[in-house]
Amino acid sequence: MEALLRWNPSFGAVSPDEFIPISEETGLILPIGEWVLREACRQIKKWEKQKLPKVMVSVNVSARQFKDRNFPLKVRGIIKEENINPNDLEIEITESVMLDVEGASQIIQRLKELGLKVAIDDFGTGYSSLNVMKSVEIDTLKIDKSMIYDVSENDRMLSMLTAIIRLGKDLNTQVIIEGVETKEQSELLKEYSVIGQGYFYSPPLSPEQVWNKQWNNRVSK
Template identity: 60%
Template sequence: MNLASGDVIGYEALLRWQSPLGNVSPSEFIPIAEETGWIVPIGEWALRQACRDSKEFSVLGHADEKISVNVSARQFKDPDFSEKVRIIFEEEQVDATRFEIETTESVMLDIEQSARIICELKAFGLRIAIDDFGAGYSSLNVVKIVEIDTLKIDKSLIDEVLINRRNLFILAAIIEVGKNLDADIVIEGIELEEQAELLKPFEILGQGYLFSRPLPPGSLGSFLSESTAVTARTAPKPIQ
């Protein structure tokens, strides 16, 4: 979400397990999938499904929004990962420039291999986002060495921004670093209107439950249409 204009500029593909016994939290099944190696085929399926969903959204008139797909550390360590991604986009016949591969800072600990894979992914049009930026590890080392398109600032920095001004100063510094690197800035975990209002002057992007809870693909088209209509109604009118 563009915090200044209210425009929806993209969405993130998330894994949800709707078991016959009830919904299973990602915090429960993702670590197990990582440990067993099942995250690799699951991740490939998620990317392919996001490609297919994007074609459905295009038919509904939503072909411009960016789509972000999470990639696990285990996938990123696969030396053939970029080739597998290329094949998926080739087989699904979708525009890679519309997609963003999202991973975490921890993946970048092996900076040499990470830089190689990132260069290969960017060579066929994909954008790269670092999730949970500022949460730990080596944030600045990553952006010094690798060209990143989007920095997604960790939710922990926004949680107390209304009551702890120091967090706001830290947030402002990180935003400035990102802008100087020509990266898009996304603040994660926005849940309160006051948070969104506080961040508007920074001219950045945001995501969180304030704007929408996770939605099934079938509901996204109507959500985007409603958001477009709301933006049109609330946009400043030109002076006659």
């Protein structure tokens, strides 16, 4: 599962595409990011106490958070305070934060030493993270939704998607394709044996909705 941040003030819902960039610019993303991480850990613990199926939760980390050298220490503190198994938490970072290859590699290694999983999000959007993947063991490769958008009508895009999937598997990473919205896209992914993520499978759900009867029936199908 992936933790998603939503803002629904009294004057109406505000898109993450609007408030996240502003939070980045003002620096508010740092306390917001820590709050999201802590809430995700608390939810993991809550599900554990309810004896619900064990599932890993991914949390997106902004470039500004990731560049904070104390970030691994903050993560360790939250994990300890909320008393969760670090193996139940995955940190998602975008390719863009890895332009500083040496710095990114060090932070990723420190996070993995804590027992966390690390995922590269939005892979294939134009930044090169191959150097980091060469030196650091990444657990999950999340391929950007733009790579599957018109793949059924674009042979060049299909070749690129196939190559990236092969790269991920050769490096023993879990491969996830983001932005799956149609049955056609879902069927295409079956031959690659990868995980699909997107509205075709489910819209965003509240923690209470995830394990309700309707959702359990949908997953079993």
